[in-house]
Amino acid sequence: MPPHAVTNKTMPQAQKINLLDFTSDKLKAFFQDRGEKPFRATQIIKWIHQYGVDDFSKMSNVSKALRAELEEISEIRAPEIVIDKASSDGTHKWLLKLDDGNCIETVFIPEDGRGTLCVSSQVGCALDCTFCSTARQGFNRNLSVAEIIGQLWVAKKALQPDPSSDRVISNVVMMGMGEPLLNFDNVVDAMTLMLDDNAYGLSKRRVTLSTSGVVPALDRLREQVEVSLAISLHAPNDKLRDQLVPVNRKYPIKTLLESCLRYMDGKAAREKITMEYVMLDNVNDSDQNAHELVKLLKDIPVKVNLIPFNPFPETRYARSSNNRIHRFRDILEAAGLIVMTRKTRGEDIDAACGQLAGEVNDKSRREIHFARIES
Numbered sequence: 001m002p003p004h005a006v007t008n009k010t011m012p013q014a015q016k017i018n019l020l021d022f023t024s025d026k027l028k029a030f031f032q033d034r035g036e037k038p039f040r041a042t043q044i045i046k047w048i049h050q051y052g053v054d055d056f057s058k059m060s061n062v063s064k065a066l067r068a069e070l071e072e073i074s075e076i077r078a079p080e081i082v083i084d085k086a087s088s089d090g091t092h093k094w095l096l097k098l099d100d101g102n103c104i105e106t107v108f109i110p111e112d113g114r115g116t117l118c119v120s121s122q123v124g125c126a127l128d129c130t131f132c133s134t135a136r137q138g139f140n141r142n143l144s145v146a147e148i149i150g151q152l153w154v155a156k157k158a159l160q161p162d163p164s165s166d167r168v169i170s171n172v173v174m175m176g177m178g179e180p181l182l183n184f185d186n187v188v189d190a191m192t193l194m195l196d197d198n199a200y201g202l203s204k205r206r207v208t209l210s211t212s213g214v215v216p217a218l219d220r221l222r223e224q225v226e227v228s229l230a231i232s233l234h235a236p237n238d239k240l241r242d243q244l245v246p247v248n249r250k251y252p253i254k255t256l257l258e259s260c261l262r263y264m265d266g267k268a269a270r271e272k273i274t275m276e277y278v279m280l281d282n283v284n285d286s287d288q289n290a291h292e293l294v295k296l297l298k299d300i301p302v303k304v305n306l307i308p309f310n311p312f313p314e315t316r317y318a319r320s321s322n323n324r325i326h327r328f329r330d331i332l333e334a335a336g337l338i339v340m341t342r343k344t345r346g347e348d349i350d351a352a353c354g355q356l357a358g359e360v361n362d363k364s365r366r367e368i369h370f371a372r373i374e375s
């Protein structure tokens with residue numbers, strides 16, 4: 001048989017449209033193109049995101065004919081959970097498998113009165129921050145809208161069997177694997193769904209995008225979607241930040257802070273940008289560093305989030321001592337800054353900030369590597 005003569009059995013199925021990729025507006029346009037009424041989009045968005053339904057036959061207020069048509073051409077497909085790890089402190093980490101075999105990680109952190117989901121935006125990360133474990137994975141690709149919002153969809157369903165209050169997702173932080181502003185369009189659409197009353201209905205104060213400071217994209221963000229902002233600052237001067245967060249060489253601190261001010265322009269005084277500052281022993285945690293930070297941030301509406309460094313294998317860094325963190329915090333507070341120290345959660349399951357790496361992905365890479373060696 002010539003190589004092109006495939007039988008029906010092996011003929012690839014036409015790819016179905018994944019409805020998880022659509023915001024309400026895009027789904028409305030999709031239905032209008034097919035001669036359907038736009039309100040169908042609202043119905044379907046509710047079924048998918050509010051009720052977690054992926055089976056068209058359950059969509060009881062949608063006509064049978066439309067359900068059959070949707071079944072034929074589309075699907076609702078989220079990443080698949082391959083590992084579900086629970087920490088002794090209630091934190092959950094899911095390893096999710098994507099269609100191409102890559103794996104990403106999503107973390108749920110229950111706290112008093114709220115539950116935060118930490119969502120990934122890319123497979124790996126291209127930015128190479130020296131203290132981050134995701135950076136060591138290298139970069140593979142951007143996640144689709146379905147793969148980003150699918151993390152929320154999957155986590156909500158996985159937590160639902162026990163709908164006690166501390167297992168409800170009340171907040172989302174784009175602080176998982178990847179740099180969200182380097183996957184701009186898909187992240188904007190996914191966050192639009194997070195805010196959409198017909199989908200997840202989270203307030204803009206409860207959805208936070210964390211960035212290492214990709215300034216041109218940050219400038220565009222506000223026009224597209226309004227969410228809370230966190231900046232991975234980590235150093236009070238360019239010399240140090242160039243080493244820790246290499247994107248600083250392209251967009252130095254002054255340029256970044258000017259962009260932050262533009263972002264906050266016209267916002268209520270109570271709204272503040274979170275400045276993330278990882279506490280690295282003997283690297284960025286001296287009294288002098290604290291004083292420099294005070295000077296840098298004095299005219300910007302910020303709160304500072306001190307993050308005790310979370311170690312990972314072969315890292316060259318160590319966590320600052322508790323005493324050092326307290327002292328650093330005291331200096332900032334004495335100067336009038338609002339400071340929080342992030343509680344480290346899920347350490348026993350490698351789910352803390354900067355520890356997300358997608359283990360299965362790692363393994364497959366090693367397998368490829370070994371296959372190369374062996375061939």
Ligand code: SAH
Nearest residue numbers: 132175179210211212232276309310353354
């Ligand atoms: N790329 C985005 C979001 C991902 S990281 C960003 O840079 O903001 C989320 C937060 O965890 C960032 O502030 C990041 O700098 C911090 N982080 C990364 N590695 C860490 C580690 N090993 N310990 C503590 N925080 C870390």
